[in-house]
Amino acid sequence: MAAVSSRSGRRRRTMNEINMVPFIDVMLVLLIIFMVSAPLITTGLVDLPSVGKSRQQPEHVIQVIVGTDEKLRIKLDQLEPESIPVNRLAERVKKAQGGDATNPVVISADKAVKYEAVVQVMDTLQRAGVQRVGLAVKSGASTH
16 A cells, blocks of 8 residues: 555655554554453552450540531530530540540541541541540441
8 A cells, every 4th residue: 555646746645544553453462461461460458447345444535426416515434415616626625634645535426427527526636636536436236
């Protein structure tokens, strides 16, 4: 197949066609390479944290409860929970810890609460310097 055609001998013009054969050859070679190498690729494993059981519960626990309306309540030990605004949460938790930043703070939330609200509470506490922040889990719950 000639790339140029001549009409009158001296005048030549190029053809405006794309030759697809080299393109198809390259694509077939790439397809074979990927088909051979795909089974050899190892998949990565993700280590997820597991829920452990504490040997003994700490004597002083600060619990931050996120309600379904995303309002916060703080519960100290066995006392009744009291409502608290988000902007005063860090200050109140620090006061409840009594200067010991290692006192655990547990965040518990209803399953209908947006995950963003729980993360916001956790972020607020960690930025304030609270070292031990955890999430409460319901044990023995059946999944439907």
